[in-house]
Amino acid sequence: MKRRIRKVAVIGSGIMGSGIACHFANIGAEVLLLDIAPKDLTDAEKAKGLTLESKAVRNRIVNDNLKAALKSKPSPIYNQKFANRISTGNLTDDLSKVAEVDWIIEVVVERLDIxxxxxxxxxxxxxxGTLITSNTSGIPIAFMNEGRSEDFRQHFAITHFFNPPRYLKLFEVVPGPDCKQEVTDFLMEYGDKFLGKTSVMAKDTPAFIGNRIGIFGIQSLFHQVKDLGLTVEEVDKLTGPVIGRPKSATFRTVDVVGLDTLVHVANGIYENCPEDEAHELFKLPDFINTMMENKWLGSKTGQGFYKKVKGDDGNSEILSLDLDTMEYRSKKRANFATLELTKTIDNVIDRFPVLVGGKDKAGEFYRKNFAALFAYVQNRIPEISDELYRIDDAMKAGFGWENGPFEIWDAIGAEKAVEIMKAEGHEPAAWVTEMLGAGITSFYSVKDGATYYYDIPQKKHIKKPGQDAFIILDNIRKSKEVFKNSGVVIEDLGDGILNVEFRSKMNTIGGDVLAGINKGIDLAEKDFQGLIVGNQGPNFSVGANIGMIFMMAVEQEYDELNMAIKMFQDTMMRMRYSSIPTISAPHGMTLGGGCELSLHADKVVAAAETYMGLVEFGVGVIPGGGGSKEMTLRAADTFRKNDVELNVLQEYFLTIGMAKVSTSAYEAFDLGLLQQGKDVVVVNKDRQLAEAKKHALLMAEAGYTQPPQRKDIKVLGKQALGMFLVGTDSMEAGKYISEHDKKIANKLAYVMAGGDLSEPNYVSEQYLLDIEREAFLSLCTERKTLERIQHMLKTGKPLRN
Known part of the structure; x- marks a missing residue:
């Protein structure tokens, strides 16, 4: 039976329910969001003369919850327009409407009776035949199945989303005992393909996989922090980006999630897992009990492990909780010699051997921490999962870890890690000892571009399922490399398609990256069918290498700077006018030069989570790699008969002038950075490169023809320039912008007007590129621009001067 999900009902509109409703709306589904009808009127409703029978009153709870969700930051929805796909109602009047839906998701309070x-x-x-699933994180399915019809039980499973549903990729599927296999298979595939999730099959055990391991990790830290005499700041320093975890690390994450949420799950595991060898670890330490009594639950109560206060001078300060005195104090800087040793190691996975070898308190912390983690996860097989890779997938997708426990174990060395475990009083599981005894010294291996994992029953490495839909660059980089320099690796993706992968710091674009793009185009034009520019780092590209621009400008090497900018522009034009189709595959931060590259590709295959924008104003310049030209061209292409053309151009001008950045790929269409009917969005980032390859092949096989360069771009000359200059004058007079902001805006105005032509005219792309480059260079001679670039390099934040 082929299922199609057109309409979904979400029962319960709290934070999770509204978030799940928004994410289904994100992917185009029609959503019915229901909650209880209120039993009492508010004072405001009484004042308006409303009654409990009024529709506005009966839907108040659901409407208020949805409104709060849509206003929250970060937003649960890709584009506010998508909220129109959600209709609301209450369980008394509207429950009958579930007869019209394809999937019912229950997200009510965690009480079995309710x-x-x-x-x-x-x-x-x-x-x-309608799918019915629960988002519970702790109630066994057998209890929820009691009293239900056979058809209900056959179509019933747990689908556990992680909060926030838009951003966290873990989607745990736990089938009921009577659930049909076809239903389980459908949910796993739908989560991956349509919801953009990492679908992980879990067993019906307390807290499933993600929370069982994640809460163990946090509880383990809670107990270690006092033993090792570590501060809150020190633990967050040790458990953050240095080991590939989110910036919020441990204690800040607990503050954001809410201490009460964590305590609820920890208590559930403690009560329901009496046989767990780490049972006592799930008992809450005294300082957590004190925080719960004081209602120091984190962000929701204004204080937790951290507390934001305003000083007498009006400036805010973040205080930390001293776990010994249970009083707040100023934050202390956390420094460890071991962490210094990892500063030159860019790949997180390569840092673990160094971290566990540390001779200071940090090294001791990592040895204790990882020994406890490895000991715990090895014993959870087959209790919570039959396959070790599911545990790694769950931790990466649900807790934002860059590497799962077994991947970290491999990185340290399977045998070396066992030595550390034994030294910390932990014994390896029988299956680990057996694996090492058979001469198999890793949990994972890569063969023919695919990942293999150690299967315990078969006692050998077998291929991890579900990879055929993905291209994993880490797996093919060495075997499929056709060119490499310090900034890029070019890989052969097969079927005549090449990929240019940025490998520079934060994927910035400098001379080596530009040379790599040109080399990729050369190779593709000679022997291949198409070219993708894509990578699988955290971000596509944060833009041009501004450090290089700053050095040239400070040294007043203007000829060299002019040549560097021209090389950037020429490379972008090659992306547009090569003889093969070029595809950009942006994701995450796609800023400045990274955005310009995407603007010049034949097609963009963007991940839904793409934050795209021309942000050059923040460093005192205008887009100089063809971005200003391209936005002028796109504005001209949207001019229609009887349009007020100035208004259209102004919209594109403001996108650059206000350094607007899309909060999703869908929002980038509204900003004119992506184009309807041409560019496409992929919800699951893991599928992005495979999807980009499909589009490159389609374009090549349809008979791709090299387009001629444009010489027909309508510019408005003095008419537009005058309007822009009047606008920037009034903005400065109203103190909305500084004098230097006005200077940058006026330079952009000159370019987008096509210069001070006496009347509208048609110009070439090269004409616009030349005046764009001239404007960029002139701004690089300004002291205030150099101050902005220097400030960005030092702090990572824009300077307003």
């Missing part, structure tokens, strides 16, 4: 009541009501209206 869930059972909801399921009983749903059964009255649900049509047979």
């Amino acid at each position: 869930k059972k009541q909801v399921f009983e009501q749903i059964e009255k209206y649900r049509k047979p």
